[in-house]
Amino acid sequence: MSATKQLEDAIFFTALHMTDPEQRRVFLDQACLGNPALRSVVEEMISTQTDAEDLLERGRSAFSLLSDELPLPALENDAAEDGSGAVDERIGTKVGPYKLLQKLGEGGCGVVYMAEQEKPVRRRVAVKVIKLGMDTKNVIARFEAERQALALMDHPNIARVLDAGATETGRPYFVMELVRGVKITEYCDENKFDTRQRLELFIQVCHALQHAHQKGVIHRDIKPSNILVTHHDGVPVPKVIDFGIAKAIEGKLTEQTLFTAYEQFIGTPAYMSPEQAEYSGLDVDTRSDIYSLGVLLYELLTGKTPFDQKEMMQSGVEGVRRTLREREPQRPSGILTTLHGTELTATAAHRHSDPPKLISLLKGDLDWIVMKSLEKDRTRRYETANGLLMDVQRYLNNEPVVARPPSRRYRFQKLVRRNKIVFTAGGLVVLSLLVGLGLSTWLFIREREAHHAQMILREKAESAEQRAERSEQRAEAREKINQAAIYVHQGKFDDASTLLGDVKSPLPKPSYDGVLAYRTVGEWLALQGRWDESAQRYLGLMEIDKLDPWGAVTLDYQACGVVLLESGQLRKYDAFCRATVDSFATTTNGDAAGRVLKTCLLLPPDANLLRRMQALGDAAEKFFRSLGSQPLWTWSAVPVGLWQYRTGNYDKAIESCRRCLSEKDKTTAQSATLRLILAMSVHQNGDAAAARAQLAQAKEAIDAWFKKGIESGNDSNGHWYDWIFARQLLREAMALIETVPPSAASPAAPPAK
Amino acid sequence: MNEITLMLEAIKRGEKQASEQLLPLVYDKLRNLAAARMAQENSGQTLQPTALVHEAWLQLAGDGSRSWQNRAHFFGAAADAMRRILIDKARRKSRLKHGGGQSRLDIDDLEIAATTPNEDALRIDEALEKLEQEDPEQARIVVLKFFGGLTNEEVAENLGLSERTVYRQWVCAKARLFRLVRLLEKNDQGQQSSVKNA
Numbered sequence: 001m002s003a004t005k006q007l008e009d010a011i012f013f014t015a016l017h018m019t020d021p022e023q024r025r026v027f028l029d030q031a032c033l034g035n036p037a038l039r040s041v042v043e044e045m046i047s048t049q050t051d052a053e054d055l056l057e058r059g060r061s062a063f064s065l066l067s068d069e070l071p072l073p074a075l076e077n078d079a080a081e082d083g084s085g086a087v088d089e090r091i092g093t094k095v096g097p098y099k100l101l102q103k104l105g106e107g108g109c110g111v112v113y114m115a116e117q118e119k120p121v122r123r124r125v126a127v128k129v130i131k132l133g134m135d136t137k138n139v140i141a142r143f144e145a146e147r148q149a150l151a152l153m154d155h156p157n158i159a160r161v162l163d164a165g166a167t168e169t170g171r172p173y174f175v176m177e178l179v180r181g182v183k184i185t186e187y188c189d190e191n192k193f194d195t196r197q198r199l200e201l202f203i204q205v206c207h208a209l210q211h212a213h214q215k216g217v218i219h220r221d222i223k224p225s226n227i228l229v230t231h232h233d234g235v236p237v238p239k240v241i242d243f244g245i246a247k248a249i250e251g252k253l254t255e256q257t258l259f260t261a262y263e264q265f266i267g268t269p270a271y272m273s274p275e276q277a278e279y280s281g282l283d284v285d286t287r288s289d290i291y292s293l294g295v296l297l298y299e300l301l302t303g304k305t306p307f308d309q310k311e312m313m314q315s316g317v318e319g320v321r322r323t324l325r326e327r328e329p330q331r332p333s334g335i336l337t338t339l340h341g342t343e344l345t346a347t348a349a350h351r352h353s354d355p356p357k358l359i360s361l362l363k364g365d366l367d368w369i370v371m372k373s374l375e376k377d378r379t380r381r382y383e384t385a386n387g388l389l390m391d392v393q394r395y396l397n398n399e400p401v402v403a404r405p406p407s408r409r410y411r412f413q414k415l416v417r418r419n420k421i422v423f424t425a426g427g428l429v430v431l432s433l434l435v436g437l438g439l440s441t442w443l444f445i446r447e448r449e450a451h452h453a454q455m456i457l458r459e460k461a462e463s464a465e466q467r468a469e470r471s472e473q474r475a476e477a478r479e480k481i482n483q484a485a486i487y488v489h490q491g492k493f494d495d496a497s498t499l500l501g502d503v504k505s506p507l508p509k510p511s512y513d514g515v516l517a518y519r520t521v522g523e524w525l526a527l528q529g530r531w532d533e534s535a536q537r538y539l540g541l542m543e544i545d546k547l548d549p550w551g552a553v554t555l556d557y558q559a560c561g562v563v564l565l566e567s568g569q570l571r572k573y574d575a576f577c578r579a580t581v582d583s584f585a586t587t588t589n590g591d592a593a594g595r596v597l598k599t600c601l602l603l604p605p606d607a608n609l610l611r612r613m614q615a616l617g618d619a620a621e622k623f624f625r626s627l628g629s630q631p632l633w634t635w636s637a638v639p640v641g642l643w644q645y646r647t648g649n650y651d652k653a654i655e656s657c658r659r660c661l662s663e664k665d666k667t668t669a670q671s672a673t674l675r676l677i678l679a680m681s682v683h684q685n686g687d688a689a690a691a692r693a694q695l696a697q698a699k700e701a702i703d704a705w706f707k708k709g710i711e712s713g714n715d716s717n718g719h720w721y722d723w724i725f726a727r728q729l730l731r732e733a734m735a736l737i738e739t740v741p742p743s744a745a746s747p748a749a750p751p752a753k
Numbered sequence: 754m755n756e757i758t759l760m761l762e763a764i765k766r767g768e769k770q771a772s773e774q775l776l777p778l779v780y781d782k783l784r785n786l787a788a789a790r791m792a793q794e795n796s797g798q799t800l801q802p803t804a805l806v807h808e809a810w811l812q813l814a815g816d817g818s819r820s821w822q823n824r825a826h827f828f829g830a831a832a833d834a835m836r837r838i839l840i841d842k843a844r845r846k847s848r849l850k851h852g853g854g855q856s857r858l859d860i861d862d863l864e865i866a867a868t869t870p871n872e873d874a875l876r877i878d879e880a881l882e883k884l885e886q887e888d889p890e891q892a893r894i895v896v897l898k899f900f901g902g903l904t905n906e907e908v909a910e911n912l913g914l915s916e917r918t919v920y921r922q923w924v925c926a927k928a929r930l931f932r933l934v935r936l937l938e939k940n941d942q943g944q945q946s947s948v949k950n951a
Binding site for chain 1: 839843870871873874877887888899900921924925927928929930931932934935
């Protein structure tokens with residue numbers, strides 16, 4: 001190689017990696033000083049970078065086309081190895097410690113054998129040897145990375161993946177629990193399963209996916225051939241196979257490997273979610289599996305996939321992407337009407353039905369369930385496999401489904417979605433209005449109208465800007481909450497907590513998963529005594545709960561109240577109580593009123609707040625009287641007793657508590673709390689001895705519970721926040737009974753805060 | 754199969770001529786393999802030459818004596834073979850199209866021809882030959898990456914270079930190739946116009 005070339009290359013490479021053009025210019029000035037020829041070569045090399053890439057890209061596709069057209073000589077023996085009918089010479093040989101016994105099947109990505117394992121246990125397993133050339137080291141490394149998560153999966157509808165390794169010939173293989181079954185679609189057709197039977201199988205598949213998702217495993221390749229139906233005691237049981245394998249062999253999907261990936265590893269794009277087909281295969285989460293489940297459901301119901309596989313394959317990579325991104329699939333009932341007579345009759349016969357009956361069966365709820373799963377925008381799909389299966393279950397129970405047909409609101413949302421470009425162009429609107437502002441200033445600077453026009457334009461610009469900003473922030477918040485929900489599914493509570501801490505208002509509409517994320521993280525923090533952080537999460541949860549159109553008083557309010565107090569944030573607690581009382585002051589729901597009272601009476605409120613709670617107190621008392629002797633009434637006695645105590649009606653409070661206390665019940669949070677209210681009430685009435693006796697009993701129960709270490713608790717004995725509630729009240733009762741003599745405590749007026 | 758294994762072993766022992774004998778074997782296998790794959794799967798997808806090379810490795814290199822070193826040698830040979838196969842094919846097609854290159858060409862025709870995939874392929878190959886004279890190492894890296902589908906890491910292993918060097922040489926090689934293609938085009942045009950003017 002010539003010295004000139006070496007120098008040119010060296011200067012080119014260095015200059016290329018300078019991002020600052022000024023810096024690059026100075027460098028070239030110095031490096032090529034007195035040598036204009038050198039400089040012109042280097043500058044040419046730099047300026048033609050993209051052209052050079054283009055050239056190679058064209059070359060690459062040219063070579064691909066050429067290899068398509070290679071002549072077809074006679075097949076040789078070893079070339080037929082992958083063909084059907086050939087004797088498989090691998091039978092009888094060993095792959096790792098597994099002896100191959102029989103070929104079970106062959107798919108796009110590998111050959112599956114029944115094999116025998118001898119150590120550590122003698123058992124039959126399925127061994128899948130990956131067919132095509134790939135980087136074995138990386139495949140196995142990716143599998144190892146997910147092994148931990150895979151090992152956590154334990155579900156009757158999931159075939160366990162046991163092992164992975166490399167054959168002597170350098171191919172990766174995977175070892176799985178042996179499932180002798182038939183592809184789910186074939187099984188249903190062969191046995192003429194009707195729609196209900198198919199849905200019942202499908203629900204089991206959803207259960208399996210929900211389990212996997214909770215363990216943090218995404219399947220990525222849900223399709224009929226990966227769901228086999230076997231029999232257990234005569235009952236059909238679907239088993240999902242190949243967990244973790246798609247991820248291990250897929251790697252990242254680049255333009256260069258995409259076709260290979262389709263053909264060899266994934267087999268068909270018909271089951272792929274739109275986001276899976278995009279360039280960055282990295283951004284795939286559990287909702288991608290939901291999409292594939294939707295395709296599966298579609299096929300179980302109609303015998304077709306939403307988009308025709310052949311058509312898709314012929315349209316090329318970009319065509320596939322465009323279809324998945326832009327084309328709305330036909331509804332299941334709709335696609336049936338497009339089938340030819342004989343095909344439709346056959347499809348219906350396989351489902352133990354006739355064409356008109358089948359079409360009308362799918363129309364409506366089932367159409368909507370399928371279409372919700374197949375939404376292109378994954379935030380509009382069911383958020384969990386559980387959500388999907390619940391809706392199918394609701395359909396089977398004849399209950400209204402969540403994925404209901406378009407209401408006016410739904411249609412409005414569609415409209416917004418269609419006009420997303422206009423919506424996101426908010427920034428441009430702002431810009432043009434500001435330009436307008438400048439123009440009007442220039443044109444009519446002396447006119448009164450100009451002044452007025454300016455005002456209007458400025459206002460419009462500002463409000464447009466604010467709107468644009470708010471919708472952006474809301475989208476960001478939604479994104480974070482979604483991610484946190486996934487972390488919660490994976491048990492990564494710390495990560496979820498950090499992410500939720502970053503969320504700023506305005507908050508998005510409440511979603512089931514989002515609320516669950518806040519609640520789970522808040523509780524998790526509380527159980528570790530991280531009260532400040534827990535309080536923050538609960539306050540966030542309250543913000544979201546407030547957006548709930550039903551305005552329900554959830555148990556979250558109680559948890560939030562005790563956590564705020566436990567973290568010592570008295571001012572925030574006070575503000576929280578006032579806001580809560582204001583929101584629910586007029587509720588006539590006795591249960592809700594009770595919850596608000598419990599939350600806001602934990603510390604003695606001031607007279608003003610107490611007055612505002614009068615209606616709530618009345619509602620709770622009425623509800624309590626109406627309950628009679630149902631087992632729940634111990635719970636509803638707490639807010640009523642506390643209300644009566646706080647308002648100075650000690651006799652009534654004593655009666656309410658006594659009515660619900662039994663000698664036997666010493667271990668529940670509610671009885672401990674009632675004893676405390678009782679103790680304080682009798683103390684106020686002057687009976688010090690009785691007060692001390694009740695206080696001692698309550699203290700014993702509370703101490704015993706906390707001694708075990710704080711845990712989340714349950715409905716019958718009390719949740720963690722019920723026990724913390726009791727402990728907080730215990731502090732007040734002890735202070736009162738042990739330091740204030742009964743006579744001094746007697747005035748009926750409530751103590752001021 | 755055994756033949757290839759033996760050959761690889763010979764290369765490992767440092768027998769130079771083994772490398773040359775390996776090539777025709779790999780060449781044949783790649784052609785057969787491509788044909789078999791095309792016969793099996795007619796769904797209209799594009800066949801990736803690099804995928805073919807990987808497949809060939811798995812099918813060809815015998816059952817025993819499979820080391821990463823062997824793999825490197827094999828991929829070197831396979832990349833050369835793949836290049837030869839594809840360029841032959843491109844030449845044949847190009848000859849067919851232009852009636853054996855006998856007819857006179859208009860400058861307009863030439864511009865259209867310059868955009869066809871075959872011409873691109875042949876130009877790149879021609880530029881690569883020039884680069885082989887100027888800088889054999891850079892050219893080798895292009896062959897291994899472009900026709901063999903090797904990663905930087907594998908190329909580094911194959912040629913005994915550091916990965917960083919492979920990356921640097923690859924970046925430079927791309928710019929070089931483009932420059933050479935442009936030079937070749939200029940020459941061609943010069944020749945063609947002189948033919949026309951004559």
